[in-house]
Amino acid sequence: MDSIVIKDLVKRYGNRTVLDNLNLNIKEGEFYCLMGPNGSGKTTLSSIIASIRTQNSGTLEIYGKKPSMAKKILGYLPQENFSDSYLSGRENLVYFARMMGYKKSDALATVNDIMGKIGLSEDASKRVSRYSGGMRKRLELATILFPGIKVLILDEPTTGLDPSARRNFFGLIDSIKDSTTTILLISHIGSDAEQASRVGLMDKGRIIAEGTPEELKKNTNLKNIINVDVSIKNDNIKEILRVFNKGEALQETEKGFKIYTDQTAEVIPEIVRSIEKRGYKVAEIGSVAPSLEDVFFKLTGKSVREEKI
Amino acid sequence: MNQISATFTKGIKDYLTSISALFWVIAWPIIWLFLGVFVFMVGVPEEYVALARGKVTISMITFSFVVAGMTSLAANISEDRYKGLFLKLKSMPVQPWKDSIGRILSVMFFSIISVFIILIIGIAIGARFSFDILDLFKATGFLLLGILASAGVGLICGTLIKSVQGAIMTAVGIAVITSAISGIFFDYSLLPEILQTFARYWPMSSSNAIIGYYLTGSSGFEATSALNISLNVVISLLFFSAGLIIYSIYCWRKE
Numbered sequence: 001m002d003s004i005v006i007k008d009l010v011k012r013y014g015n016r017t018v019l020d021n022l023n024l025n026i027k028e029g030e031f032y033c034l035m036g037p038n039g040s041g042k043t044t045l046s047s048i049i050a051s052i053r054t055q056n057s058g059t060l061e062i063y064g065k066k067p068s069m070a071k072k073i074l075g076y077l078p079q080e081n082f083s084d085s086y087l088s089g090r091e092n093l094v095y096f097a098r099m100m101g102y103k104k105s106d107a108l109a110t111v112n113d114i115m116g117k118i119g120l121s122e123d124a125s126k127r128v129s130r131y132s133g134g135m136r137k138r139l140e141l142a143t144i145l146f147p148g149i150k151v152l153i154l155d156e157p158t159t160g161l162d163p164s165a166r167r168n169f170f171g172l173i174d175s176i177k178d179s180t181t182t183i184l185l186i187s188h189i190g191s192d193a194e195q196a197s198r199v200g201l202m203d204k205g206r207i208i209a210e211g212t213p214e215e216l217k218k219n220t221n222l223k224n225i226i227n228v229d230v231s232i233k234n235d236n237i238k239e240i241l242r243v244f245n246k247g248e249a250l251q252e253t254e255k256g257f258k259i260y261t262d263q264t265a266e267v268i269p270e271i272v273r274s275i276e277k278r279g280y281k282v283a284e285i286g287s288v289a290p291s292l293e294d295v296f297f298k299l300t301g302k303s304v305r306e307e308k309i
Numbered sequence: 310m311n312q313i314s315a316t317f318t319k320g321i322k323d324y325l326t327s328i329s330a331l332f333w334v335i336a337w338p339i340i341w342l343f344l345g346v347f348v349f350m351v352g353v354p355e356e357y358v359a360l361a362r363g364k365v366t367i368s369m370i371t372f373s374f375v376v377a378g379m380t381s382l383a384a385n386i387s388e389d390r391y392k393g394l395f396l397k398l399k400s401m402p403v404q405p406w407k408d409s410i411g412r413i414l415s416v417m418f419f420s421i422i423s424v425f426i427i428l429i430i431g432i433a434i435g436a437r438f439s440f441d442i443l444d445l446f447k448a449t450g451f452l453l454l455g456i457l458a459s460a461g462v463g464l465i466c467g468t469l470i471k472s473v474q475g476a477i478m479t480a481v482g483i484a485v486i487t488s489a490i491s492g493i494f495f496d497y498s499l500l501p502e503i504l505q506t507f508a509r510y511w512p513m514s515s516s517n518a519i520i521g522y523y524l525t526g527s528s529g530f531e532a533t534s535a536l537n538i539s540l541n542v543v544i545s546l547l548f549f550s551a552g553l554i555i556y557s558i559y560c561w562r563k564e
Contacts, residue, residue, distance in 0.1 A: 050400035053564045076400035080393030084319065086326045091319075098315030099403050107311075143397070153400075 003028045003151055003182040004049065009058035011044055011205075018044045019055070020205035026182055026198075028150075031173075033185040033193040035292060036202030037304050042186045043079070045202075046155050049184070050076035062151055070151075072100075075144025079156040081136055085129040089120055089139050092128060096143040110146060118142045118172060134165025138172060145176060152176075155186045170195050188305045190293035199292060203300050213292055220298045222290035224264045228271060229256040229284040240274050251297045255283065258294065312403055316411025317418070324381055324419040333481075334377045335423045338369040339430055345369070346434050359437035363525050366431030371455065371493050371517035372484075373427055374420040378459025379466065380480040382416045386467030386560065387476035395560050405561040409553055413460055420456045438524040448523040451541070455516030458545035459484075464552030468559045493517050497529030505530070509537060512545040 004026040011019040018041045026032045034042045047053045048060060051067040051074070062070040083092045090111055097107035115124045118138045128136060137157060144152050154173075158166045173195070177183065185196055193199050199216060200207040209216055226244075230237055233256065241250055244259050244267055251258040261267050264287040272282050296304040324330045345365040353361050389395060398408065440448070463480060470476040488494055490504050491514030500508060508514040509530060518532035519541060531537060 047396070047564075050396075051563070052396055052399045071400065071402040074400065076397065078393045078396045078400075080396070082393045082397045084323065084394075086323050087319065091322065095315050095319045096397075096401075098311045099398065099401055101311055101402065103311060104314070 001028045002026065003030075003063055004184065005059075005061045006045075006049075007059045009045070009048070009060060010056045011041070011048065011053070012056050018205050019048075019058075021058070022206060024200065024207060026184060028182055029177075029179040031177060031183045031185070031195070031197045033187055033196035033199045034202050034207075035187055035190070035193040035199055035296065035304065037188055037296075037302065040202045041205040042202050043155055046076075046153050046184065046186045049151075050074065050153055052076075072148060073150045075146070075149040075152045077141055077144055077152070077154045077157055079159060081140065083128050083136060083140055083143075086127065088125050088127055089131065089135075090115060090124040092139060093142055097146060100146055102146075114142045114145050117145065117175070132165070134161055134168055137161060137165070137169060141169070141172065150181055152181065152183045153186070154183065156188070157185070158187070158189065158192055166192070190291040190296075190304065193292045201292075201296050201299065203296075208299055209295070216292060216295045217290050220295050222260065222294055222298060223262050224260075224287050225290050225294055226259040226261060226264060226268060226271065227253065227256065227284075227286055227288050228259060228275075228282060229253075230275065231281040231283055233257075236278060237275060237280055240278060241271070243274075244271055249301050251294070251303060258297075260290075260294070260298070312407035313411045313414070316408050317415045320385060320412055320415025321418055323385060324377075324415065327381075330377075330381045330384070330419075334373055334381060334419065335426055337376070338373040338423070338427055341372070342366060342369045342427060342431060343434070346436075359435055360439070360525055362431065362434065362436035363438045364521055364527075366428060366436040367521050367524060368493050368517060369431070370424050370427050370452075371513060371520070372488050373423045374452070374456045375459045375484045375488055375493070375513050376481075377420040377423060378416055378456050378461075379463045379484045380477060381419065382412065382460055382463030383467035383470075383476045383480040384473065385412065385416075386464065386556070387470065387473045390467075390560060391473050399561065399563070405557050408561075409556060413457070416460050416463070417453065417456050420459075424452065439526050440524045444523040448520045451516045451519045451523075454542065454545045455513050455520075458512035458516070458548040461545075461548035461550070461552030464556040468552075468556045487511060487513065492529065510540065510544065512541055512548055515541040516545070 002025050006022060006024040009019050009022040022045065036042045044053065048055050049067055051071060060067060062074060093111040093114065094107050097111055102110060115121045118141065120135060120139060123135065128139065131139065158169055161169060185192065187193055194213050197212065199213055201209045211219065228241065238250055241257050241259055244261065268285055272285060275282050293304045342365060346362050350361055462483060466476050466480040470479055490507065491511045492500055492508040493514050497505060497508055497518065515537065518528040518530065522528035522532045
């Protein structure tokens with residue numbers, strides 16, 4: 001059974017087409033990730049599903065209903081920290097429970113239950129201004145865990161979180177997954193997308209590839225990647241490395257470049273030799289398994305994120 | 310009712326835990342009440358002192374609800390919009406009119422708390438009033454009307470001005486300047502003719518004059534004439550309605 005069905009969806013801002021005849025089906029109970037760079041249209045799509053924006057044409061149905069008619073079963077977690085810093089965690093959740101229509105006494109009981117599930121019972125009475133970034137994100141996730149919500153839309157939920165808080169967040173997501181709850185994750189981070197059961201890669205308002213993380217990697221014939229960190233990034237080094245990348249464009253990383261190759265063991269010493277011969281130094285070199293960000297780069301020739309987090 | 314009550318409760322908690330809201334709405338008018346009574350009223354003949362203190366108390370009550378309605382509500386809305394709360398609420402089964410009512414009720418309640426505190430302090434430092442029970446009801450009605458008109462301005466500032474700082478500063482500017490030029494800070498008779506005309510039409514100063522008339526017996530002009538009362542009611546409700554409409558359209562519309 002499909003929980004979200006999108007057909008030929010078009011959204012324009014003035015003359016700019018943000019969603020270009022987009023089609024997407026997400027099954028009930030599926031954990032689906034839409035991954036793409038900033039400006040690819042993924043946040044616009046999530047906000048149309050969440051009934052915040054409207055499309056110019058095309059149809060979008062959640063369990064056969066228009067988004068505005070499905071608000072009771074839909075939980076949207078925006079990118080921004082929307083909780084109230086002046087209130088405690090519990091007061092925030094009670095506010096959202098009552099905005100969902102709960103009576104005061106029912107709201108309190110439900111909130112106490114959810115606070116336990118997200119591991120914030122002990123901090124429930126603390127003001128949110130005293131929460132860490134990870135705690136605040138967990139609290140905000142709790143606003144879409146009220147009974148009856150069947151479709152969760154998470155828009156860039158791990159932005160600004162450190163690796164430990166990110167692990168905790170996905171641990172929590174794992175604990176709430178079940179056969180009837182559909183999760184749509186919006187992200188530009190490959191390691192986040194790897195958590196999903198199916199991933200759609202989005203670029204220029206369209207889904208350019210779709211499948212499980214393994215299928216996507218397999219279909220793009222990505223085997224091994226060499227990560228080369230150099231002391232200085234310049235055009236000379238790019239020129240040297242492009243030879244090892246079969247003439248293709250190099251993907252830049254924070255400290256160097258990535259090279260796609262099938263023969264890691266043979267190529268690594270050659271790369272080091274070539275760079276040092278020209279008077280530069282290799283800070284670190286090693287092979288890494290391909291990620292979904294590499295898949296995206298392979299398909300589009302551009303990086304999925306502008307900066308490392 | 311749940312959504313109205315939830316918004317109301319959140320608003321009250323926000324106001325009562327915000328030091329700046331407490332200072333500008335309650336402490337600041339009280340400071341001016343003390344200055345008015347103990348610094349600026351030195352030399353007032355003994356027989357007028359109690360009533361004059363009553364008038365200063367009413368002026369500071371008006372200033373307090375003007376600041377609460379305009380500034381605190383504007384800050385509340387612009388902060389919620391800035392942090393993305395409206396994106397969240399728009400995705401939920403929330404009816405915008407219930408959120409609006411909750412916000413208005415919370416700012417009214419906050420204003421009434423400050424009114425009581427200022428009134429009690431005013432009486433404690435010698436303010437006296439002269440009214441019967443009917444006058445008290447009428448004065449309360451125009452107090453509520455004044456709060457609604459101020460809330461209308463707060464809704465407009467909080468909705469239309471994009472930055473939080475900009476919304477707050479604009480609302481503070483409107484509250485302070487209009488209070489200064491419309492006879493809330495100074496006696497109506499001291500204003501130049503053009504500002505006297507403004508004072509009669511500006512709903513907050515008109516409410517101040519009407520409340521002053523019902524509670525002290527004088528207001529500087531025919532504040533309780535049928536024409537002035539009708540104008541006050543119509544203009545106050547216009548301000549409030551304009552604020553509600555602008556808030557509903559711009560904070561809750563789908564893009």
